[in-house]
Amino acid sequence: MLDIVSMENKWRDYWKKNNVFKFTKGDKNFSIDTPPPTVSGKMHLGHAYSYPHQDFIARYKRMKGYNVFYPWGFDDNGLPTERYVEKTRNVTIENTPLGDYIEICKEESKKAELELADAWYSIGLSASFNDYIDTSSDFSMKMSQKLFLDLARSGRAYRAEAPYIRCPTCKTAISQIEMKDAIIDTDLVYVNFDGIEIATTRPEMLGACVAVFVNPGDERYKNIIGKKIKVPLYGNEVPVMSDESIDMNFGTGAEMLCTFGDQNDLELWRKYNLDSRIILKNDKLNDSRYLDNIGIKEARKRIIEELKKNNYIIKIEKIKHSVNTHERCGTPIEIGISKQWYIKDLDIKKELLEFGDKIEWIPEYMKTRYDNWVNGLRWDWCISRQRYFGIPFPVWYCNKCGTIIYADEKDLPVDPRLVNKNIKCPACGSDDVQPERDVMDTWATSSISPTLYLTHINSMDMYPMDVRFQGHDIITSWAFTTILRSYLHYNKIPWKKIAISGNVYDPFGQKMSKSKGNIVEPKDIIEKYGADALRFWGSTTMPGENIKLREQDLVRGKKTVIKLYNSLNLLKIISGGKIQGDINIIKSPVNKWIMSKYEKTVREVTGYMDAYEVMKARSALDKFFWSNYCDNYLEIIKNDNEEYRNENIAVSYLIMENVLKMYSPIMPFITEELYHEIHPDSISIALEKYPEYDDKYLFNEENDIDYIISVINSIRALKSSLKISMAAPIDSLNITGDSEKIGRYGYIIKNLMHINNIKITSGENININVIQ
């Protein structure tokens, strides 16, 4: 009996111990840009579905003779890690010195990485786990800072006081990438503005009002456009202006523009070059009148009270309103104004689109999402975060003259917040300097993953990498920022291909989530069905497609594992354990038939694998293995003429081991196990050569035997209808059909179906009847 769990464990240990997948650079290299999973989360089923996709290709390319660079990384920067540490170690930035806080983050990351690596290893990935990189290491920090300095010196990265998107909960700037829409319940307040009714969801921002906007086509307000009106409570005069973007059906059709109530305010503010009245700073409102450094909710209450007191409120309506939120915490974002670091990208949209075109997208339509994103960019990429654990900016500021002081490249990596290195201002000579306290956005480091990976092995000559694998949910973040950085630093595409994978849903098409209680752990699946079956399930979709978790796919995978095991078992019984014979001269028509089918399968499977269509490759292989090889070929040679015995053994073994090779990228465990039974001296099936298509093994007999098999199927149907065993002997049978073929290959029919005599009648259609 086959014990799948212990068999898989055995090979996992073996691969690790023998460092089977270590990369050695050669003439023919193939490199994969792997998504570094975050350390704050466990490997979930979505990962267990998508990561094997990279591994299928990695293993295939390795067997096709490439030196495959398949690095491994962990992303342990930023907010998720801080959250994780604050939860597990009960530390906060308020109760812990910065240096200690960072050390604890690193410590926990390291610990989590060691634990997590096992989960990733358990699904049989052939990546370099022995030599992984993580995004918070000195190495990553050095590279990230160095590339940042390159951008800063060339002016691509700049620091500016500008409006920025802020999360009040996380108390940090975020980028357009991190926003998500949400519908919330809110009050729509109708305010009397100098006789004009205005509806607003942000009454607390009244003191920041710099204009009133209406739609130019709105008849109600036509005659007041261009006039000035007074802001209630504050009394300042603001212009009434018009813009197409104003929705006539929202509220009263007249809106106040505040610096800054929301993104639309910001856009109109930029478009018309309006004044600013900043009353909101770091989540506190201060208008030196009604609001004295108080929070947003409190301020809203107070302003509404004041408006009521002075009879400015007409009515208050409860509405559902669409707002932008921070995707990590769900808090509605605010627009703040402060100094942040940006990477300028709005001026190179055209170039970025061209780069998108140069990369092969699998599947192709996923590129559209990238294009839409680039076309819709409205902000330069804000890369500074007011957080603690992350790559620090290698800069100081001179308190005297304001000059930005960049770290010397030879001193990298450097954390200006923690080291005091006698920094002097190069402009004025002052040593009164202060460090930048912000850290970089996690994507600022993830976006240079090809550089990180290739520099790690000292092989930047392999740039661009061959392929990036990632989910479709991060096309606008990871794929986009990587292409952007690659353009800015090297003017090269980061990879030749990008392969996008889909999401995993439960059997009813619902997303898996804790609250729904429909989460399935990969570990449980591996225990029940095996890692091979889990990977098999992962190979049942076309590139980019979402997948539902369905038990039957796992069952099918496990059945395939067992079928492979049993078919080798049968070969051992038939051959008496010996492989013999010569396949250079094939005489048996049945062997000619199976060799033809086999060669065609090799050609087909290889073609699909080259196109990353693993699902089609596997289907073709399944069909050959189950139907042609097991159900028909092996059944026939069990009962074949003695003269073909040695040839049958040779052919059946040859095909068996090549079937194992073709299955091995998908199911590495069972194929390793069985291959070692045939070739005990092999280091690993993963290092063997993939079968090559050879047309010298195509024979005309293929069609003849196909015909004979259809005759056999008819006899099987007959036996089935007679309710007798396939092995039950029949004395005499009349077969109508192609008499020449049936005559020539009648012995196959007789042997397999246990028939003593056959009588042949010529006819168009196959017809079988028993002669009593």
Add this chain to the structure above:
RNA sequence: GGGCUCGUAGUCUAGUGGUUAUGAUACCGCCCUUACAAGGCGGUGGUCACCGGUUCAAAUCCGGUCGGGCCCA
């Protein structure tokens, strides 16, 4: 609101102009045959979402409708 994508037996799925629409699973019947009953053989089951158009020919191409999913506003 815009974009992308999908709609094929109970369920999942292949198929992008041309025999009788693929396979899996479920279901029914038979068979323990020199491996495998988690197997084999046979069978039931489909107005290819709907409407219209192009064509000798449409699941496939075009337009529209309805319904899912995702991305972006």
